[in-house]
Amino acid sequence: MISDQVGLPAGTGRYRGNLHAHSTISDGRLTPAEVVADFRTHGYQFLCLSEHDVFTDLSSEFDDEDFIVLPGIEASAYLFADDSCDRHARMRCHHMHGILGTDEMVAAAPARFEHMERLEPLVYHGSWDGLSVARALRDELARRGCAVMYNHPIWSRIEPEDILGLDGIFGIEVFNFDTVNEGGDGADTVYWDLLLRRGVAVGGVASDDSHHVTAFDDVFGGWVVVCAESLTRDAVVRALMAGEYYSSSGPEIEGFGVREGVLWVDCSPCERVTMVAGGPIGGNRTVIAPYGDTLEHVEFRLSGHETYVRLECTDASGKTAWTCALR
Incomplete structure (x- = not known):
């Protein structure tokens, strides 16, 4: 974990x-x-x-x-x-x-x-x-x-x-x-x-x-x-x-981290946020904002099998911000 x-x-x-x-x-x-x-x-x-x-x-x-x-x-x-x-x-x-x-x-x-x-x-x-x-x-x-x-x-x-x-x-x-x-x-x-x-x-x-x-x-x-x-x-x-x-x-990241098994990020308004994870196949996950809405806080519950996690936050124009990896 x-x-x-x-x-x-x-x-x-x-x-x-x-x-x-x-x-x-x-x-x-x-x-x-x-x-x-x-x-x-x-x-x-x-x-x-x-x-x-x-x-x-x-x-x-x-x-x-x-x-x-x-x-x-x-x-x-x-x-x-x-x-x-x-x-x-x-x-x-x-x-x-x-x-x-x-x-x-x-x-x-x-x-x-x-x-x-x-x-x-x-x-x-x-x-x-x-x-x-x-x-x-x-x-x-x-x-x-x-x-x-x-x-x-x-x-x-x-x-x-x-x-x-x-x-x-x-x-x-x-x-x-x-x-x-x-x-x-x-x-x-x-x-x-x-x-x-x-x-x-x-x-x-x-x-x-x-x-x-x-x-x-x-x-x-x-x-x-x-x-x-x-x-x-x-x-x-x-x-x-x-x-x-x-x-x-493009996007700004205010903060991110892991707290009690949950990966979280606070960012400027984005259309989607992806957790990229090392470990078994299928570990990555994406949250997409409902049509007409944006994301500014996103959480991912970790499985415990991740060897590292990092985040990609993408806004409506396709511009992305990348965090460094956490282990």
């Missing part, structure tokens, strides 16, 4: 942020200052500028009491179909965030990234041991004192064997707004649940992967809300690693 617990701790601040954004330092359209200004204007409190294969630390330039920039990098590994490195021969890839970790992680790290330091992508031709490659990339980021997140697995064309067994990551993208609108391959929870079923403690992350492109909308469509003691890198990353956050493309 899953024990009584609260998913979003009370008495902390709630801070909205985007963990995946690009600027002119890599392949974004706007300068870092313009990206930061845009997110601040739209009510965000934190942002990770996650440039491709380049670590940036712009905290001293942009941090203040109302907004912080998380130092980070989007690191890469590529499998090419042949000996070329032509982009059309890219068959699979791992894109993984390294977000500078807690104060303790940074102090204990045997090495640190420098601002604007490049981390060369790992490159393979013809075949690879995808899981070993992912672990190697994870280990290098962790060695530099970073918390690690796995990005857009569906867009990356990875196979289950490339990721199942990958622990040591705090989150995996289940909603990537850029690739949702670019090609319809940015939203999927399958790999998340496959990891959870194997006992890997990992959260689901919604993000923009914003480049501020003009061909389609790729900004302000996916975010996380963390419950942190303060608006600092240490507190925000600590909350992310503890799973004390929810992800959303």
Whole structure:
């Protein structure tokens, strides 16, 4: 039986942020200052500028009491179909965030990234041991004192064997707004649940992967809300690693938890709420609001056979919020 617990701790601040954004330092359209200004204007409190294969630390330039920039990098590994490195021969890839970790992680790290330091992508031709490659990339980021997140697995064309067994990551993208609108391959929870079923403690992350492109909308469509003691890198990353956050493309989650064998959630008005459960077949359940009505509080009686539970709250426009899993 899953024990009584609260998913979003009370008495902390709630801070909205985007963990995946690009600027002119890599392949974004706007300068870092313009990206930061845009997110601040739209009510965000934190942002990770996650440039491709380049670590940036712009905290001293942009941090203040109302907004912080998380130092980070989007690191890469590529499998090419042949000996070329032509982009059309890219068959699979791992894109993984390294977000500078807690104060303790940074102090204990045997090495640190420098601002604007490049981390060369790992490159393979013809075949690879995808899981070993992912672990190697994870280990290098962790060695530099970073918390690690796995990005857009569906867009990356990875196979289950490339990721199942990958622990040591705090989150995996289940909603990537850029690739949702670019090609319809940015939203999927399958790999998340496959990891959870194997006992890997990992959260689901919604993000923009914003480049501020003009061909389609790729900004302000996916975010996380963390419950942190303060608006600092240490507190925000600590909350992310503890799973004390929810992800959303629209709805808000006020609270959720397990109390006396009942999973409950309080949310902004939604059309349906689904409990996703690990364990035997048929453990998932959905509550749908009667026509013309909405849901703001939903409860599910647990059977006692669940190995984990998480919630998806979907509003009338199809936008969803995802909680982290409880065990």
